Amino acid sequence: MKKFILDLELKENSILDKKHFLLKLTSPSPLPPMLPGQFVQVLVKNSQEVFLRRPVSIHYVDRERNELWLLIQVVGKGSQKLSELSPGATVNLLLPLGNTFTLDPVPQSRLILIGGGVGIAPLLFLGAYLKNNNHQCNFLLGARSKKDLLQLTEFEKYGTVYTTTEDGSHGEKGYVTQHSILKSKSFDMIYACGPTPMMKALAEYASETGVYCEVSLENTMACGIGACLCCVTDSLDGHLCVCTEGPVFNSKRLKW
Amino acid sequence: MVKLSVNIGGVELKNPVMTASGTFGYGLEYSDFIDISRIGGIIVKGTTIRERQGNPYPRMAETSSGMLNAVGLQNKGVDHFVSEIYPKIKDIDTNFFVNVSGSTIEDYVATAEKLNDLEKIPGIELNISCPNVKEGGMAFGTSCASAAEVTKAVRRVYHRSLMVKLSPNVSNISDIAQAVEYEGADSVSLINTLLGMAVDAEKRKAILSTVTGGLSGPAVKPVALRMVWQVSQAVKIPVIGLGGIMSAQDAIEFILAGATAVQVGTANFIDPCISTKIIDGIEDYLVRNKFNNISDIVGVI
Numbered sequence A: 001m002k003k004f005i006l007d008l009e010l011k012e013n014s015i016l017d018k019k020h021f022l023l024k025l026t027s028p029s030p031l032p033p034m035l036p037g038q039f040v041q042v043l044v045k046n047s048q049e050v051f052l053r054r055p056v057s058i059h060y061v062d063r064e065r066n067e068l069w070l071l072i073q074v075v076g077k078g079s080q081k082l083s084e085l086s087p088g089a090t091v092n093l094l095l096p097l098g099n100t101f102t103l104d105p106v107p108q109s110r111l112i113l114i115g116g117g118v119g120i121a122p123l124l125f126l127g128a129y130l131k132n133n134n135h136q137c138n139f140l141l142g143a144r145s146k147k148d149l150l151q152l153t154e155f156e157k158y159g160t161v162y163t164t165t166e167d168g169s170h171g172e173k174g175y176v177t178q179h180s181i182l183k184s185k186s187f188d189m190i191y192a193c194g195p196t197p198m199m200k201a202l203a204e205y206a207s208e209t210g211v212y213c214e215v216s217l218e219n220t221m222a223c224g225i226g227a228c229l230c231c232v233t234d235s236l237d238g239h240l241c242v243c244t245e246g247p248v249f250n251s252k253r254l255k256w
Numbered sequence B: 001m002v003k004l005s006v007n008i009g010g011v012e013l014k015n016p017v018m019t020a021s022g023t024f025g026y027g028l029e030y031s032d033f034i035d036i037s038r039i040g041g042i043i044v045k046g047t048t049i050r051e052r053q054g055n056p057y058p059r060m061a062e063t064s065s066g067m068l069n070a071v072g073l074q075n076k077g078v079d080h081f082v083s084e085i086y087p088k089i090k091d092i093d094t095n096f097f098v099n100v101s102g103s104t105i106e107d108y109v110a111t112a113e114k115l116n117d118l119e120k121i122p123g124i125e126l127n128i129s130c131p132n133v134k135e136g137g138m139a140f141g142t143s144c145a146s147a148a149e150v151t152k153a154v155r156r157v158y159h160r161s162l163m164v165k166l167s168p169n170v171s172n173i174s175d176i177a178q179a180v181e182y183e184g185a186d187s188v189s190l191i192n193t194l195l196g197m198a199v200d201a202e203k204r205k206a207i208l209s210t211v212t213g214g215l216s217g218p219a220v221k222p223v224a225l226r227m228v229w230q231v232s233q234a235v236k237i238p239v240i241g242l243g244g245i246m247s248a249q250d251a252i253e254f255i256l257a258g259a260t261a262v263q264v265g266t267a268n269f270i271d272p273c274i275s276t277k278i279i280d281g282i283e284d285y286l287v288r289n290k291f292n293n294i295s296d297i298v299g300v301i
């Protein structure tokens, strides 16, 4: 897919909770083609400390409103700076980058999309895409507590939502990998994004149960376009470039 | 019309802007963003005699106005370059140079020999300055004797333009430049990355898997400028300047300090269009200051 460097206009910056915000970006001309699983490289302007672009998943693309949504967690200086942007600001992005999730599962497949923390970001776009293509999605979303569960009403538009919280304040208590749905129902395919320990546990679950599992990795990056080889992950076939051969991988291919 | 073309060690570049090894892939990675044939020269990734996996992740750390990398020359080997990459780039109208790396003199020689016959590769950049490999690499570039030895051995077998890339991790870079000039280098490029380190205070660990890595970006620019100026006084062969170039103004500063051409590295990660913007910016500068020829400003300091 052709990549672009674009200046988009910030339409909305919604603070979702203390640590998370949602950017809605738009442009006078139609946004280029983008697919679920892909990401963008955001330029953080006017910061003495931030030098490189920041990779962020495509959370959702609203074609009717011509909007690109990014769901971001504040973890450091770059994300902090982006959280301070006001509507009308120009944001420079490289997009769309990386590969996609499997977008054409066998019809009638039992699909579960599992996200932990801000790892839920790419799953909204994926769920919407799959629903549009007549697939039924189950979402299993995990967070620390009820207030950290983000975008639930959005996810509910595209499938059945199950949740876990570490303190039991919403859904089942524990981690996503402990949710009873994984025992009571069987699935043909898992799509996952979240903290490494979560994806590792799911990779193990997948290999024990024989379920096909795709994970989306969040390695640190410099270029985001396959030029520097800073972002590699170790796999059975040696070092793979996460920004071009990923970020989505068959969990079986990776060394955990 | 101002004349932007320059000659570096027998190779005619349409303008003095090249892209630096390891930061521009094989050029093709950037072709959605710019017309890469506008670039004066493209130095491809570090290439070794056999495939290398490079160092374990994490291999990158952002620093103040720069970054550290410890990629460690991951590449699929020179045969793969010749059979798979070369056919894809050979008809692009720019000058591709292969950055040749190795652990032993025999490796450098064998790699260079395999590139001799590639019609559309007018030269190689001998990387005797990579700080990210355990054996060889930078070790060759840090003493006059070993820099001379590897240059001499490669010169004997390689018949096209030989650019030698110097390490800044030395006490007297001019001595090394003179040593490789004496052994037949057609040009020198400098600087490679400066050996550095980054620590994660919260985790109480080094950020890079290798602990140390190579620093690049604007943070190194004053050091690079100084070295380009020193080396250009010490040798007669063309000097290619790099290290922290982010804009046309930065590039012009290197040219004024003595560089015949420049390379743009880390800046490509922040703006994939920067190399062509720098070409335009240099041209504007010459026009604005009423120079007809880029050579009018080389080394005026």
Ligand SMILES: Cc1cc2nc3c(=O)[nH]c(=O)nc-3n(C[C@H](O)[C@H](O)[C@H](O)COP(=O)(O)OP(=O)(O)OC[C@H]3O[C@@H](n4cnc5c(N)ncnc54)[C@H](O)[C@@H]3O)c2cc1C
Pocket: A039, A050, A054, A055, A056, A057, A058, A071, A072, A073, A074, A075, A076, A077, A078, A079, A080, A118, A121, A122, A217, A218, A219, A220, A221, A247, B200
């Ligand atoms: C393909 C991809 C998609 C991503 N999608 C999203 C997304 O949709 N939403 C979102 O909020 N984040 C996402 N991330 C992660 C995001 O890029 C980082 O959180 C961000 O770059 C941190 O920048 P910062 O300047 O705020 O933090 P920094 O100041 O750079 O770092 C703060 C702390 O976080 C750690 N850190 C930074 N980046 C990473 C990382 N990638 N992995 C592990 N630790 C890290 C640092 O070591 C440091 O301790 C994604 C990453 C990738 C590679």
Ligand SMILES: Cc1cc2nc3c(=O)[nH]c(=O)nc-3n(C[C@H](O)[C@H](O)[C@H](O)COP(=O)(O)O)c2cc1C
Pocket: A228, A229, A230, B020, B021, B022, B023, B045, B046, B047, B069, B071, B073, B099, B127, B130, B165, B191, B192, B193, B215, B216, B217, B218, B220, B242, B243, B244, B245, B263, B264, B265, B266, B267
């Ligand atoms: C990710 C990365 C990979 C690099 N790989 C190589 C390499 O393979 N061979 C080489 O000679 N230099 C390599 N370099 C060094 C650059 O070519 C250049 O000398 C250095 O980055 C300084 O220039 P800059 O500040 O413009 O980036 C690499 C630099 C970076 C950042």
Ligand code: FES
Pocket: A220, A221, A222, A223, A224, A225, A226, A227, A228, A229, A230, A231, A232, A241, A242, A243, A244
């Ligand atoms: S971030 Fe540069 S190759 Fe992936």
